[in-house]
Amino acid sequence: MATPALMQNYGERTLTLVRGEGSYVWDDGGRRYLDALSGIAVCGLGHCHPAVTAALCEQAGTLLHVSNLYNIPAQEQLAQQLVSLSGMDNVFFSNSGAEANEAAIKLARKLGNERGLAVPKILVMEGAFHGRTLATLTATGNKKAQEGFAPLTEGFLRVPFNDVAAVEKMADAHDDIVAILVEPVQGEGGIRVPDADYLPRLRAICDSRDWLLMLDEIQTANGRSGKLFAYQHSDGLLPDVVTTAKGLGNGVPIGACLARGKAAQLFGPGAHGSTFGGNPLACRAGLAVLETLAGEQLIERAGILGRQLLIQLREALGDCAAVTEIRGLGLLLGIELDRPCAALVEMARAQGLLINVTAGNVVRLLPPLTLSDQECDEIVGTVSTLIKQFARETA
Numbered sequence: 160m161a162t163p164a165l166m167q168n169y170g171e172r173t174l175t176l177v178r179g180e181g182s183y184v185w186d187d188g189g190r191r192y193l194d195a196l197s198g199i200a201v202c203g204l205g206h207c208h209p210a211v212t213a214a215l216c217e218q219a220g221t222l223l224h225v226s227n228l229y230n231i232p233a234q235e236q237l238a239q240q241l242v243s244l245s246g247m248d249n250v251f252f253s254n255s256g257a258e259a260n261e262a263a264i265k266l267a268r269k270l271g272n273e274r275g276l277a278v279p280k281i282l283v284m285e286g287a288f289h290g291r292t293l294a295t296l297t298a299t300g301n302k303k304a305q306e307g308f309a310p311l312t313e314g315f316l317r318v319p320f321n322d323v324a325a326v327e328k329m330a331d332a333h334d335d336i337v338a339i340l341v342e343p344v345q346g347e348g349g350i351r352v353p354d355a356d357y358l359p360r361l362r363a364i365c366d367s368r369d370w371l372l373m374l375d376e377i378q379t380a381n382g383r384s385g386k387l388f389a390y391q392h393s394d395g396l397l398p399d400v401v402t403t404a405k406g407l408g409n410g411v412p413i414g415a416c417l418a419r420g421k422a423a424q425l426f427g428p429g430a431h432g433s434t435f436g437g438n439p440l441a442c443r444a445g446l447a448v449l450e451t452l453a454g455e456q457l458i459e460r461a462g463i464l465g466r467q468l469l470i471q472l473r474e475a476l477g478d479c480a481a482v483t484e485i486r487g488l489g490l491l492l493g494i495e496l497d498r499p500c501a502a503l504v505e506m507a508r509a510q511g512l513l514i515n516v517t518a519g520n521v522v523r524l525l526p527p528l529t530l531s532d533q534e535c536d537e538i539v540g541t542v543s544t545l546i547k548q549f550a551r552e553t554a
């Protein structure tokens with residue numbers, strides 16, 4: 160039983176993990192698990208990667224925090240690297256994904272306010288997940304997550320995901336839209352990969368209407384999709400704002416909101432801030448992550464592993480009628496079933512494998528980018544056997 164000293168917002172937690180190394184974690188009884196979830200797309204380099212550990216130990220013994228009243232060399236270096244790798248102009252650092260999205264939402268609101276709009280609108284998608292703060296919860300397309308938290312905030316309009324016509328229709332009906340906020344692949348929504356021309360067509364609409372294209376890459380960035388940022392799969396496409404977090408610190412809390420062009424000029428001194436955001440410890444972790452992604456060619460590896468996993472999973476589950484679709488981009492993988500399948504999480508754990516089920520009926524795999532071929536085979540073997548067993552038992 161969980162201690163009553165904790166709020167009960169996470170539900171029952173029955174597994175206690177005490178140690179991690181590479182693709183594996185160990186529980187308090189010494190049992191080993193293959194981690195195909197990476198702390199929800201956070202530990203992309205695997206657990207306790209020595210490059211991150213060394214950077215953190217060194218920084219922890221030098222200087223942890225000074226506040227943003229002072230220069231922070233690691234913050235400036237990380238910003239420069241992110242800017243040069245992304246094609247964006249500048250960065251604001253936060254401590255989480257939701258906060259990075261809050262910065263993006265504030266940029267859009269600032270633009271709307273400068274345009275004299277009373278309630279500037281941001282277009283968001285059905286099935287989207289943008290976080291749990293009030294504004295990002297409002298942007299999130301999940302009624303259950305929003306329930307009981309009225310009043311939500313004003314200023315959002317919603318359309319179906321992967322539906323350009325719906326965006327155009329909304330554009331014609333409202334003259335106070337200033338931005339689109341969208342995930343390049345919906346993560347919590349069930350690893351939904353839109354058509355290849357979706358982002359380019361949204362880019363074109365944003366250009367013609369003078370809106371900001373704001374991408375939520377909290378889950379998709381940091382190499383996981385097979386590119387540093389998932390939008391880099393669309394040739395030459397650049398967003399006006401892009402946010403990331405999860406994989407950027409390999410477990411150290413850090414988020415980033417990157418902006419370009421006019422969006423990069425919207426915040427002046429005092430417009431936004433964070434006590435912790437971009438502190439020396441978090442930024443050293445971010446620098447170690449970027450260095451390791453490049454040094455170990457992990458971004459290319461994520462693409463290769465992702466294609467391999469898709470092929471192997473489709474082959475292993477091709478004859479399983481309960482599986483309606485297997486989809487993904489890089490190491491963002493979803494296996495959709497025709498029935499709720501949360502029970503698979505426990506079944507996998509009993510076999511020594513950590514997975515996740517999202518949107519009720521989608522098995523989500525987010526393994527570390529450092530996964531070996533053998534570990535890849537192990538995930539396919541265990542997951543496909545369990546899904547077939549589950550399909551039989553629930554038929």
Ligand SMILES: *Cc1c(COP(=O)(O)O)cnc(C)c1O
Nearest residue numbers: 255256257288289290346377378
């Ligand atoms: C996880 C996630 C968030 C929220 O990040 P937190 O760090 O939990 O606030 C926002 N958007 C997407 C796409 C995410 O996957």
